Amino acid sequence: MSINPTDAELVAEVREWLAVNWDQGRKHDPEWLGKVVEARWAVPRWPTEWFGRGLGDAQARLVEREFKAVGAHGTGQDRSNLWANTALAYATPEFKAKIVPALLRDEVKMCLLYSEPGAGSDLAGIRTRADSHGDHFVVNGQKVWTSSAADADYGMLIARTDWDVPKHKGIGFFFLPMKQPGIDVRPLRQITDEAHFNEVFITDATVPAANLLGTPTQGWEVLQTALAYERSLMGDRARGPRSGAGGSTGDMIGLAREAGTLGDPLIRQDIARVTALRTLNGLNNARAKADLAQGSSSAIMSLGKLAMSRILHEEARLRTSILGAASLLEGPQFPRAEDANFLTLNAYFTSIGGGTDQIQRNIIGERVLGLPKEPEVDRDMPFRQVRSG
Amino acid sequence: MAEFTSDDRGALREALRRLLQDHGSEADVRRTMITDSGHDPALWRRLTDMGITGLLVGEAHGGGGGGPIEIEMVMEEAGAALLCSPLLSTGILAVGLLQGLGNAEAAARLLPAIADGSRIATVAITGTTGTWTEAGVGVTATRSGEDWTLDGTASYVTHGQLADVLLVVADTPDGTAIFEVEPSTAGVAVAALPTFDHTLRLARINFSGVPARVLASNRPAWEAVQEAMDLALVALAGEQAGGARAVLDMTVAYAKSRVQFGRAIGSFQAIKHMATDLLLETESATSAARHAARCLAENTPDAAAAISLAAFACADAFVTTTATSIQMHGGIAFTWDHPAHLYLRRARADAQLFGNSNYHRERYVQHLERQS
Numbered sequence A: 001m002s003i004n005p006t007d008a009e010l011v012a013e014v015r016e017w018l019a020v021n022w023d024q025g026r027k028h029d030p031e032w033l034g035k036v037v038e039a040r041w042a043v044p045r046w047p048t049e050w051f052g053r054g055l056g057d058a059q060a061r062l063v064e065r066e067f068k069a070v071g072a073h074g075t076g077q078d079r080s081n082l083w084a085n086t087a088l089a090y091a092t093p094e095f096k097a098k099i100v101p102a103l104l105r106d107e108v109k110m111c112l113l114y115s116e117p118g119a120g121s122d123l124a125g126i127r128t129r130a131d132s133h134g135d136h137f138v139v140n141g142q143k144v145w146t147s148s149a150a151d152a153d154y155g156m157l158i159a160r161t162d163w164d165v166p167k168h169k170g171i172g173f174f175f176l177p178m179k180q181p182g183i184d185v186r187p188l189r190q191i192t193d194e195a196h197f198n199e200v201f202i203t204d205a206t207v208p209a210a211n212l213l214g215t216p217t218q219g220w221e222v223l224q225t226a227l228a229y230e231r232s233l234m235g236d237r238a239r240g241p242r243s244g245a246g247g248s249t250g251d252m253i254g255l256a257r258e259a260g261t262l263g264d265p266l267i268r269q270d271i272a273r274v275t276a277l278r279t280l281n282g283l284n285n286a287r288a289k290a291d292l293a294q295g296s297s298s299a300i301m302s303l304g305k306l307a308m309s310r311i312l313h314e315e316a317r318l319r320t321s322i323l324g325a326a327s328l329l330e331g332p333q334f335p336r337a338e339d340a341n342f343l344t345l346n347a348y349f350t351s352i353g354g355g356t357d358q359i360q361r362n363i364i365g366e367r368v369l370g371l372p373k374e375p376e377v378d379r380d381m382p383f384r385q386v387r388s389g
Numbered sequence B: 001m002a003e004f005t006s007d008d009r010g011a012l013r014e015a016l017r018r019l020l021q022d023h024g025s026e027a028d029v030r031r032t033m034i035t036d037s038g039h040d041p042a043l044w045r046r047l048t049d050m051g052i053t054g055l056l057v058g059e060a061h062g063g064g065g066g067g068p069i070e071i072e073m074v075m076e077e078a079g080a081a082l083l084c085s086p087l088l089s090t091g092i093l094a095v096g097l098l099q100g101l102g103n104a105e106a107a108a109r110l111l112p113a114i115a116d117g118s119r120i121a122t123v124a125i126t127g128t129t130g131t132w133t134e135a136g137v138g139v140t141a142t143r144s145g146e147d148w149t150l151d152g153t154a155s156y157v158t159h160g161q162l163a164d165v166l167l168v169v170a171d172t173p174d175g176t177a178i179f180e181v182e183p184s185t186a187g188v189a190v191a192a193l194p195t196f197d198h199t200l201r202l203a204r205i206n207f208s209g210v211p212a213r214v215l216a217s218n219r220p221a222w223e224a225v226q227e228a229m230d231l232a233l234v235a236l237a238g239e240q241a242g243g244a245r246a247v248l249d250m251t252v253a254y255a256k257s258r259v260q261f262g263r264a265i266g267s268f269q270a271i272k273h274m275a276t277d278l279l280l281e282t283e284s285a286t287s288a289a290r291h292a293a294r295c296l297a298e299n300t301p302d303a304a305a306a307i308s309l310a311a312f313a314c315a316d317a318f319v320t321t322t323a324t325s326i327q328m329h330g331g332i333a334f335t336w337d338h339p340a341h342l343y344l345r346r347a348r349a350d351a352q353l354f355g356n357s358n359y360h361r362e363r364y365v366q367h368l369e370r371q372s
């Protein structure tokens, strides 16, 4: 690894490495990811003590470009791996040394134990408790809407550690081991007829104190870091059609041609309008990246998830319009209808999950535009006195 | 038509609402929608006893002699309860067509059994294009002497797999004609289509050399089909308005009870404004549906325009209301066990049957052009 390489040196190095190590058709499994981590390509923006190269954003993007050019995955995790980034920022050195490489190699499965029946948008209202017993905490409570909890090894958990301070001030953030007796995961059937998300009942589960991120009451701050990564990911990409019947997510022209409605002037107008949303979002993101590469952050960054939510809902509506009566159907025999209907429903994953559109608008209005904050009646009272529901 | 006083109507609405509370609850809907037939024969008998299945059938044929106003009202209740039944197909579309053909013999033969619920009829209109226009008809009839045979495909046939009798719209050398076919006839192949709205049943029906009885008409048969579809559209508009209202009520109740940040979510302007918009959508849909029903009942000159208006206004209102409701509920409405998606599915189905909103907007503007 060269120190402070020029762009040309860096590109030469990554190309050479890929030429030697990558071959088409190779799986993106822990073995491959292990090689990427070892060669310090997984997180090039990170410091050298933690698997990185200390590169700036612009150079890290050169690395990403080279990986993408050959179809290899595994780099750019310093942007995309929300678990590893959160751990890097706040975990104890011992826990970091254990968990971070495993996360970068995708060897451990993760889930987010944030939402509860009484605390969704108002995440600081959680009532799951973590009580300190010296070298470990004991956790009790219930989480809900926990995606992928069934096969998770760890959950990033927020739990209340102090009930006598205001709600944001008494929360701890933990890597909770999921495979233990006190954790009962019950799948919930979704409107898409899948069961990715779950209820998680936690009864006297234990978590080593070493798995705490930050101090026992610093959880809200840690959560903000984790949420920022999650939301930026959700703004970047979303799940496409389930049918796998081909046709890229945004190819409305192809869909209309196939459905025989491409000549319909109403459909044409609609395709223009909806395709523009995706294109404009792409342009916004490119501009934000350029700003970031030059060291300034852009307000656009925070708009991504909201923009994606609108794109997904609008594309699903347009697909329906293009198909007409065919959208009445479902099932593998009717992949186009299946796509339109699935995407109509799954769009709520982005407009509700990770913080609803309404909450996103509040945050953007307050943090980006500097609009006055909405008064919050229970913000400063000790949590014990807060009204729940 | 029989005279219904507003008391009669009120009593019918009340009785139906109570029946659906007792026998058409959400749990009943969920139980029924996963059965093959997708309807509950016991509930169907109760609907018959209440005079619903034969509401539109003339009294001479054992029906209630009701009209668009009564059926629109009934469908508001049906929509609110997500009633799973072939009422739209047999009691509305088929009855409308049989009464519009002006064929006394066919009416006398078929209507009494439809009215008493013992036979279920439906009308096969569109082919695989799903356009519900004369050009979209996918079945052709050929004549040899006095005998007719049918060939081709009808699709999106509502409750086609339940029907005891099919009224098939077909092309003939002399234009559109209506044929009566029993589904058990050799050459008829009825395939159930899997529907996104699990409370609806649709079928694709193939005809290959099927002998069929022509139902002579004293007017161009397509006119009678269009009229039957207009009646069905008024009924659907009622269903959409009623469905939208049920969703509005459910959502407002939730916004009052769900607490986040120490207050009911309905106290946030974002939620309050969405709720208010849903109210406007729902009220407008209700007005459009009832207005269309009245115009059709009185056969006013602007009835066609009123029906087209109701068709797209109510379809769009129901879709918007159900879609927004999910967002307003948050995660809970992303679960199968919450009713929000059942309404969304119904709304998306209703928005396609007998022509989508773009089609009805075009019809509407054509009426406006003629009037201007």
Ligand SMILES: Cc1cc2nc3c(=O)[nH]c(=O)nc-3n(C[C@H](O)[C@H](O)[C@H](O)COP(=O)(O)OP(=O)(O)OC[C@H]3O[C@@H](n4cnc5c(N)ncnc54)[C@H](O)[C@@H]3O)c2cc1C
Pocket (backbone or CB within 6 Å): A111, A112, A113, A114, A115, A116, A117, A119, A120, A121, A122, A144, A145, A146, A147, A148, A197, A348, A349, A352, A353, A354, A355, A356, A357, A358, A359, A362, B258, B260, B261, B265, B268, B269, B270, B271, B327, B328, B329, B330, B331, B332, B334
């Ligand atoms: C598919 C899916 C996957 C998910 N996966 C996970 C997961 O893995 N882990 C996890 O922890 N959570 C997960 N969630 C939960 C998600 O984060 C919450 O559903 C979301 O934050 C909303 O919370 P809620 O469902 O309690 O709705 P509520 O907070 O009750 O919101 C109800 C309505 O009120 C509105 N509202 C609330 N507060 C305000 C306000 N201040 N101003 C304006 N409007 C407001 C909301 O926008 C919404 O419309 C998932 C959700 C979904 C749908």
